[in-house]
Amino acid sequence: MWGVLSASLFFLPFNRLLAWIILAASVGIGIYHRILTPLGLGWLAIIAIAIWLHQQYRAQRAVALTLEIFLVACSVALFYHLIPGFNNPLMVVQEKAGPLSAPYSLYYNFDKALVPFLLLACLPTLFNAGRADKKVGARAWLILALCVPAVLLLAVALGGLKIELHMPPWILAFMMANLFFVSLAEEALFRGYLQQRLRPWLGAYPALLLTALLFGAAHFAGGLLMIIFATLAGGIYGLAWMWSGRLWVPVIFHFGFNLTHLLFFTYPLYQHP
Template sequence: MAWLILASSLATLTTHRLVSLLLLLISVITAAITGVISWPALLLLTFIAATAFIRIRYHDKLFLKITCEIVLVICAIGLFIHIFPGFNNLKYLNKAIVGEQSAPFTMYFNFDKALVPFVLLACLPTLFISSPAKTASSLQWCLLFLSVPVLLIIATLAGGLGFELHLPTWLPAFILCNLLFVSLAEEALFRGYLQQRLNQWLGSPYLALILTALLFGGLHFAGGPLLILFATLAGLIYGLAWMWSGKLWLAVSIHFGLNLSHLLFFTYPVKMVVGQ
């Protein structure tokens, strides 16, 4: 139940903020009662809420504003990479085999990572909607959307993936988890916050785009050089979507669309190594 309430909170965060925050509070209480989070996580969330309140309440005091933002970003990164204790994330799939050519796949419902958009929104009110850093023509948008299947096909030709159709029984759970607990959290951190802040600091939308994509690719180091390369290219696609629109949900939708297409039409998460 806590996961569904949290998902509803995330889904309404852009359009109905007070409702979203109320749902977030209910989801935290439900998670505490059901053992999804324990007292160290509750202490952390209380600290984050207090810091966010100070950041918003005293936004006119520069030193306090900057200090609180730094603390909140550190907390968001910690939640993102699961370093804080007290979160008992649900392992929904354990080494599931999607298809004959696919490697085993494990999927978690991560309560901590899903909180990242809330934390970053307290740092940057324009996290979800901002002025486009650049504009693009209809042709450029068409090429951007076309680049999603092209990237997956190139990854297949490079040997990292293989063509394989899937329609797993757990597809609805994957959609919920990947859209709201994975894609939204990753795009909030990398495009909504980091790329936007780098653009403000550096005054160069393209430099901000490249640096953010490189960091996003580097996050996938555990998958090896090929995954780093393709994650970086995917980061450029998501970053362009944000840069041209200023809308975080568009970048999230493209990110999720790539992940869903990957699951439905290609080996997932990667192609099984022969002899493995």
């Protein structure tokens, strides 16, 4: 079912009807495999009704705003697994990518994967803001790409990571989950929605900075160093969105950052002997 769910997210920017049909199929499979309980299905029904009402009353600003706030609140709740009724399976259980790496567990999060659907209903320009900065040349993009290993090497210098090459047997499971259920969901919330909504109010760079700080704060469970590195990474993803105007660009940067971390550094953290 996870391939079906990934396919729905893949088609979401290009063909919304097809994406919703595929999502409905993944929901059905999720019910069959008991990943979705009746309680979770009830919540999905409430969210679906809210999305429908938002589309019907988009012209009435007060009603549309109220429904958008509700849908964004549901997105945050799904992001943090606060809505009950989802039995997200554990795919990797406390395995070490390498001898210096801390134990790592990987969940396939059905609830978090739904976030882009809700936010696209709130903001039709979620995937394509149409504000590409044509003044940014290839050199600037190359420097931005080089910032990815630079942040990871900074983490090594500060003692949070060590260089350690990996090719764990669960790498394919990691790649699919990280691309669709982590990177896309997080970038849809922080860059596609928050940064895009804040930009007209605050300006381009203040919106980028505030969104990066919020992205860092969202990683509070990993400790202070994780907050700092996530904030720096959020700045990279924010620039990628601001320069391109397209959500898939920071998603690829985010996925590339996480994959580089896994392949070449202790993952998720360095565990002291």
